[in-house]
Amino acid sequence: MPKDSGIGASPKRREDVRFLTGAGNYTDDINVAGQAYVHFLRSDVAHARIKGIDTSAAAGMPGVVKIFTGADFEGVGGLPCGWQVTDRHGEPMQEPPHPILAQGKVRHVGDPIAAVVADTYEQARDAAEAIEVDLEELPAIVDMKAALADGAPKLHDDLTSNLCYDWVLGETDDAVVQKAFDEADHVTTLELTNQRLVANPMEPRVAVGEYKRGTDEYTLYTTSQNPHVIRLLMCAFVLGLPEHKVRVVAPDVGGGFGTKIFHYAEEAFCTFAAKACNRPVKWTASRTEAFMSDAQGRDHVTKIELAMDKDNNFTALRTNTLANMGAYLSTFSSSVPTWLHGTLMAGNYKTPCIQVNVKAVFTSTVPVDAYRGAGRPEATFQIERVIDKAARERGVDPIKLRRQNFITEFPYDTPVALTYDTGDYNGTMDKLEAAADIAGFAARRAESEKNGKLRGLGINCYIEACGIAPSNIVGMLGARAGLYDAATVRVNATGSISVMVGAHSHGQGHETAFPQVVAEMIGIDESQVEIVHGDTSKIPFGMGTYGSRSLAVCGSAMVRATEKVINKAKKIAAHLMEASEADIELKDGMFSVAGTDKSVAWGDVTLTAYVPHNFPLEEIEPGLEETAFYDPANFTYPAGAYACEVEVDPETGKVTIERFAAADDFGNIINPMIVDGQVHGGIGQGIGQALLEGCVYDENGQLLSGSYMDYAMPRADDVPFYTVDHSSQTPCTHNPLGVKGCGEAGAIGSPPAVVNAVIDALQSGGKNVTHIDMPLSPGRVWAAMNG
Amino acid sequence: MPQVSMTVNGKATSGDVEGRTLLSAYLRDHLGMTGTHVGCDTSQCGACVVHVNGEAVKSCTMFAAEADGATVDTIEGQANADGSLNVIQQAFQDHHGLQCGFCTPGMVMSAAALLKENPKPTEQEVRDYLEGNLCRCTGYHNIVKAILAASGQDVGAIAAE
Structure with missing residues (x-):
């Protein structure tokens, strides 16, 4: 019988009622009395020198409050990068300045040149059209290989080249790696592209800056996954404001997927301009603006080589990747192709020798940063595609080849710097084989063929490192932040509880799932526990939500804080019952003395804490409120196996996803309904990447996919119902809940399954197609079949 | 500026709008009914769908002036009379x-x-x-x-x- 409350139950989400009745409070729903509106005049060319900006005509337009250009920000810092990568020679990466408004040059379509603040949004837009900008156009830098060629035009004049860093991980001795390849019985090679994507949360970004002269205090309302990170970066690195004078609020946020982690120019601008204009300043991105200003994702070009012995054991893996950084280093951009990608190149397999080479490149395109999975989808795609190709070349079953090479003993130290604490890849694959009905595939293929369609089955595995992660380790690797999280458990006199958390919910259902944990620990009803998040004036300093870390890191902090509360409550209960603290037991919200019939209720103890007439004041303080910061000992390692079945229409090349099954090992699960939903959403995005999506620039650096007319988002009729199985559970060994994280898995695990399935379908039709780059549009598939 | 009047979720409303004011902007900015969302500028995303005279309409695709005299229903008016979810x-x-x-x-x-x-x-x-x-x-x-x-x-x- 499934539980109806507490850990493992699926109560209906409490946040849903407001979202279903139009009562949500998203940032664009916030209007501050007297607010003005800002419109950013953005570059319409990819690369140019700014020869002059004439704002005189615009300044006289109706409603204009003030016009800003790069010159207004000369005394202000630029947007910082939060991770310093050290290259293969021990040198720091090249790190160009990233001004709030362009200074000297524009470096991508969408780079903001000027900002018009006016009484209305329409007036701001009208005035922006009257600004005259004199641009000397320079050659666009779009292709990464060309950007690295000798004599290539430089995007940043002060850097030595367009190379951000040249990085290596794993076996650094080239001769050792080459020897492994020389001794191999077989080498499979694949060159592939992991195309650029746009995260596209349905809510565009918004920022509202407010300044109060009387108290010299700022408030920034913003669409962020991590309000404290924004406050720290903006105060310490950009505007030079004291943190205690700045409040950052991220209210209901309409999806993030990584792209709302980063500190953006518009946030700093609205905060700065609120004081400069002495008025609140609001900015709401249009979707078109989002396409040219939200950090984009992926964009890797890779050559991967897999060496095997005569028995098909993997003996070595070598990759060479070009990673596009775009024009500037977004907040965590530099860590994505390195520590979030290279470290995952062992996958689920015991390959003894691995070398990962990454060159990160500046181009005149929108900056690239973490997007759902961030580096791990790129790693998984390479590994799982090359294994599939290898299985075909060797004539072995792709599942059998994977199983043969699985890591089976834990903890396992990979050759690429991670220690997997636990997992059961064979067990998870067993679940997949059942969930996907692999045994029934042959019959389904025969049926499809009868209807003139090609049917393919694609399998892959994935592993990800989540819950990032130990501050001391990430610090050594270049992170300029700690990666703990924090929670405050505030028990009220009447026994209800507010839990202030550093994690931020923008769709993940924390307001429902987190109380399940606290309520179960104390034995009270979930309705007595409320989660507070998204406001730096209310919550402890936490690092926010990304990398599937909320429950594993912040949830652990919440458990630790709740334990402290329970320990103190037991002392109070012991005092009330004149018993020894060691004899106090807490069950179902009742404190009792072991072996007696004495008991006091949770509410009696909490009331005593705040009305301490009969209280051990000499031993403990009144009140019942505890905070814990939790810094994990390791990453967590969710892993899984996915299966996709497609039909390909040989006449048109159109791919239809017929079945999709996912078996994930997320360790313990707090709310199965929410976890399933996270996986569904990830698979939807992964299918989007595999079949539909692609951010495209032409050779002049023009963004061709700048709206939903051009960028193909997955729609309801592009996807099937998914089958998901989460019964394979190896709990995380180092956090108190034994949880691993589930937010990114679907997006990591699904693209290779889809592509493997399409290749399988084409091969079944006698087409010798071994790879097609995503998205697998009908045109590309048809061309591959008929090429 | 032209004045528009329309019945929104059963209540009479009116306001002065510019000719270019979209129905979505009238609902959100003039009436403060922020349940209707705007997720794109090309009428693709559908976050702004409302009913105008009973028909589903993307409210970012229609001028407020075009809805003059119409009956408009939004997410705010969907719950049952007792406030429970429909x-x-x-x-x-x-x-x-x-x-x-x-x-x-x-x-x-x-x-x-x-x-x-x-x-x-x-x-x-x-x-x-x-x-x-x-x-x-x-x-x-x-x-x-x-x-x-x-x-x-x-x-x-x-x-x-």
């Missing part, structure tokens, strides 16, 4: 048909229009009808399931999870 809203909650909630108002309004037109749609009909409503969170699984459930169909057998 059948479609309840099905979305029961089946986890929303995550971040941003596309949800448009999804609920589109679902209502679909079920009015076609009270027992098939899965494919639901998917086809939602062609103009984007969701980035759910992979559509639980939205489709919720709409089928709201139509009174048994969804117990749909994809085990």
Whole structure:
């Protein structure tokens, strides 16, 4: 019988009622009395020198409050990068300045040149059209290989080249790696592209800056996954404001997927301009603006080589990747192709020798940063595609080849710097084989063929490192932040509880799932526990939500804080019952003395804490409120196996996803309904990447996919119902809940399954197609079949 | 500026708007009814769907002036008279048909229009009808399931999870 409350139950989400009745409070729903509106005049060319900006005509337009250009920000810092990568020679990466408004040059379509603040949004837009900008156009830098060629035009004049860093991980001795390849019985090679994507949360970004002269205090309302990170970066690195004078609020946020982690120019601008204009300043991105200003994702070009012995054991893996950084280093951009990608190149397999080479490149395109999975989808795609190709070349079953090479003993130290604490890849694959009905595939293929369609089955595995992660380790690797999280458990006199958390919910259902944990620990009803998040004036300093870390890191902090509360409550209960603290037991919200019939209720103890007439004041303080910061000992390692079945229409090349099954090992699960939903959403995005999506620039650096007319988002009729199985559970060994994280898995695990399935379908039709780059549009598939 | 008048969720409203003011902007900025969301500028995403004289309309595609004299229904007016969720809203909650909630108002309004037109749609009909409503969170699984459930169909057998 499934539980109806507490850990493992699926109560209906409490946040849903407001979202279903139009009562949500998203940032664009916030209007501050007297607010003005800002419109950013953005570059319409990819690369140019700014020869002059004439704002005189615009300044006289109706409603204009003030016009800003790069010159207004000369005394202000630029947007910082939060991770310093050290290259293969021990040198720091090249790190160009990233001004709030362009200074000297524009470096991508969408780079903001000027900002018009006016009484209305329409007036701001009208005035922006009257600004005259004199641009000397320079050659666009779009292709990464060309950007690295000798004599290539430089995007940043002060850097030595367009190379951000040249990085290596794993076996650094080239001769050792080459020897492994020389001794191999077989080498499979694949060159592939992991195309650029746009995260596209349905809510565009918004920022509202407010300044109060009387108290010299700022408030920034913003669409962020991590309000404290924004406050720290903006105060310490950009505007030079004291943190205690700045409040950052991220209210209901309409999806993030990584792209709302980063500190953006518009946030700093609205905060700065609120004081400069002495008025609140609001900015709401249009979707078109989002396409040219939200950090984009992926964009890797890779050559991967897999060496095997005569028995098909993997003996070595070598990759060479070009990673596009775009024009500037977004907040965590530099860590994505390195520590979030290279470290995952062992996958689920015991390959003894691995070398990962990454060159990160500046181009005149929108900056690239973490997007759902961030580096791990790129790693998984390479590994799982090359294994599939290898299985075909060797004539072995792709599942059998994977199983043969699985890591089976834990903890396992990979050759690429991670220690997997636990997992059961064979067990998870067993679940997949059942969930996907692999045994029934042959019959389904025969049926499809009868209807003139090609049917393919694609399998892959994935592993990800989540819950990032130990501050001391990430610090050594270049992170300029700690990666703990924090929670405050505030028990009220009447026994209800507010839990202030550093994690931020923008769709993940924390307001429902987190109380399940606290309520179960104390034995009270979930309705007595409320989660507070998204406001730096209310919550402890936490690092926010990304990398599937909320429950594993912040949830652990919440458990630790709740334990402290329970320990103190037991002392109070012991005092009330004149018993020894060691004899106090807490069950179902009742404190009792072991072996007696004495008991006091949770509410009696909490009331005593705040009305301490009969209280051990000499031993403990009144009140019942505890905070814990939790810094994990390791990453967590969710892993899984996915299966996709497609039909390909040989006449048109159109791919239809017929079945999709996912078996994930997320360790313990707090709310199965929410976890399933996270996986569904990830698979939807992964299918989007595999079949539909692609951010495209032409050779002049023009963004061709700048709206939903051009960028193909997955729609309801592009996807099937998914089958998901989460019964394979190896709990995380180092956090108190034994949880691993589930937010990114679907997006990591699904693209290779889809592509493997399409290749399988084409091969079944006698087409010798071994790879097609995503998205697998009908045109590309048809061309591959008929090429 | 022209004045427009329309009945929104049963209440008479009026306001002075510019000719270029969109219906979505009238609802959000003039009436303060922020349940209707704007997720794009090309009429693709469907977060702004409302009903105008009973028809589902993308309110970012229509000028406020075009709705002069019309009856407009929005997400704010969908709950039952006692404030409880209506059948479609309840099905979305029961089946986890929303995550971040941003596309949800448009999804609920589109679902209502679909079920009015076609009270027992098939899965494919639901998917086809939602062609103009984007969701980035759910992979559509639980939205489709919720709409089928709201139509009174048994969804117990749909994809085990």
